[in-house]
Amino acid sequence: MAELHSIMATPVAHHFEDAEQQHEANTLGMWTFLATEVLFFGALFAAFYIYRASYASTFKETSRHLYMSIGAVNTVVLLTSSLTVALAVHAGEHRQRRRMVRFMLATLVLGLLFLGFKGVEYFLDYREHLVPAFNFAWEGDNPGQAQLFFIFYFIMTLVHGLHMIIGIGVIIYLAVRARRGHYDQDPTAIELFGLYWHFVDIVWIFLFPTLYLLKQ
Amino acid sequence: MSQTTPEPVAENHTSTKIYYQIFAALLILLALTVGVSYVDLGAFNEVIALAIAAAKALLVILFFMHMRSSSRLTWLFAAAGFVWLGILIALTMSDYVSRGWMGR
Numbered sequence: 215m216a217e218l219h220s221i222m223a224t225p226v227a228h229h230f231e232d233a234e235q236q237h238e239a240n241t242l243g244m245w246t247f248l249a250t251e252v253l254f255f256g257a258l259f260a261a262f263y264i265y266r267a268s269y270a271s272t273f274k275e276t277s278r279h280l281y282m283s284i285g286a287v288n289t290v291v292l293l294t295s296s297l298t299v300a301l302a303v304h305a306g307e308h309r310q311r312r313r314m315v316r317f318m319l320a321t322l323v324l325g326l327l328f329l330g331f332k333g334v335e336y337f338l339d340y341r342e343h344l345v346p347a348f349n350f351a352w353e354g355d356n357p358g359q360a361q362l363f364f365i366f367y368f369i370m371t372l373v374h375g376l377h378m379i380i381g382i383g384v385i386i387y388l389a390v391r392a393r394r395g396h397y398d399q400d401p402t403a404i405e406l407f408g409l410y411w412h413f414v415d416i417v418w419i420f421l422f423p424t425l426y427l428l429k430q
Numbered sequence: 431m432s433q434t435t436p437e438p439v440a441e442n443h444t445s446t447k448i449y450y451q452i453f454a455a456l457l458i459l460l461a462l463t464v465g466v467s468y469v470d471l472g473a474f475n476e477v478i479a480l481a482i483a484a485a486k487a488l489l490v491i492l493f494f495m496h497m498r499s500s501s502r503l504t505w506l507f508a509a510a511g512f513v514w515l516g517i518l519i520a521l522t523m524s525d526y527v528s529r530g531w532m533g534r
Contacts, residue, residue, distance in 0.1 A: 241500070242507050249511025256515035260522055267526075282464070289460055297453040300494045304446055412494045416487045423479035427467035 224400040237402060244406045248413050255417050258373070262366045262424065269359040276363035277429040279344060284335045285426040288328050289418065295324035296415045303408040306401030311392065314404065318389040321411070325382045332375055339364075367425055374421060377414045384410075452493045459486050 230236040266273045302317035343351035344364050352360045384407055391397065397404055463482040467475065492498045497508060 238501055238503065241504055245504060245507040245511075249507065249514070252511035252515050253518065256518060260519050264522070264526055282467075286460070286464055290457065293453065293456045293460065296456075296490060296494055297449055300449045301446060304449070409495055412490050416490055419486045419490070420480075420483045423463055423467070423483050427463060427479050428476055429467065 224402070240402050240406060241409075244409045248409065251413060251417075255370075255373075255420075258366070258370055259420065259424065262370070265359075265362060265366070266428070269356065269362070272354075272356045272359040273363050274429050275354055276360050276367075277426065279342065280367065280426050281335050281338060282426045284331055284338075285422050288331050289422050291324050291328045291331065292415050292418050295321045295328070296412055298324065299408045299411045303401070303405050306392075306397060306404045309398065311395060311398055314397075314401070315389055315393050318385055318392060318404070322382060322385050322389065325378055325385070329375060329378055329382075332371065370421055370425070374414065374417055377417070381407075381411050381414055448493060452489050455489060456486055459489075 224233040224237070226233050226236050230239065298317045298320040302314050302321065305311075305314035305317060339345060340349065343349050346361045346365045346368065350357075350361050350364065354360065388397075388403060388407055392404065459482050463479055466478050466482075469475075471478065491508070497505065500508075
């Protein structure tokens with residue numbers, strides 16, 4: 215109901231029949247972008263699992279070298295940030311500007327917290343000589359296969375982290391404008407940002423077990 | 431009680447309840463997947479870990495991303511990416527799985 219109500223108050227661009235069509239077009243645009251993202255990350259996951267099947271015993275050993283506790287805490291942080299984004303979108307739909315901005319700021323803090331933990335983890339990986347082509351040293355069997363695992367680990371988590379940084383930049387911009395009342399009439403921008411943020415969360419939902427948990 | 435918040439707080443409370451419930455479910459699934467990783471189940475470790483991840487992703491898509499109440503056209507656009515990912519994985523696997531079949 216609330217959503218319908220919000221659509222009624224939205225200004226409509228001239229090339230749309232009505233606000234509902236405009237809203238759907240906006241949502242479809244974001245989902246089209248997310249489809250390209252699904253393929254982008256999906257290709258990385260497919261490549262990872264092929265090598266994991268080929269070098270199973272090495273990849274299980276390398277997985278044990280990651281800090282599962284930091285990964286798990288970061289999963290909780292990201293899941294919580296998805297909750298706060300969902301609540302910000304909800305507040306936007308109900309025209310509660312202050313509540314919306316507050317949840318956006320909570321999301322911003324959680325996003326920064328995630329990057330902070332990730333930075334600490336990278337530093338610990340560096341200290342253990344696990345950074346490929348930089349200071350990689352492996353005492354176990356098959357150092358080449360082990361290095362390949364860490365190449366995947368760093369590329370996948372760095373690309374995910376880049377998406378987080380972009381998301382944080384966007385939410386700062388949106389929060390500043392939201393505070394001035396830019397989205398009081400039409401909170402679609404917050405909604406679309408929510409879709410992006412949830413998607414980045416989903417990527418991590420798959421990254422965490424793929425990299426950290428498949429050690430048996 | 432107080433006059434300061436004329437906003438429909440009670441209504442908000444009930445309509446955001448689902449988000450907190452989904453959040454709790456996501457945390458339970460996270461605890462489950464971490465717990466299972468300590469048990470050696472052979473190949474089932476991977477199957478279970480990915481199944482739990484898929485379940486979490488589905489909860490996020492359906493409830494947080496509002497797919498549950500979205501139009502069929504939105505469903506189509508959202509599903510398209512995953513369908514093409516399925517093609518990517520199927521064709522890649524058809525190569526890797528069948529490489530040994532022809533002999534050396």
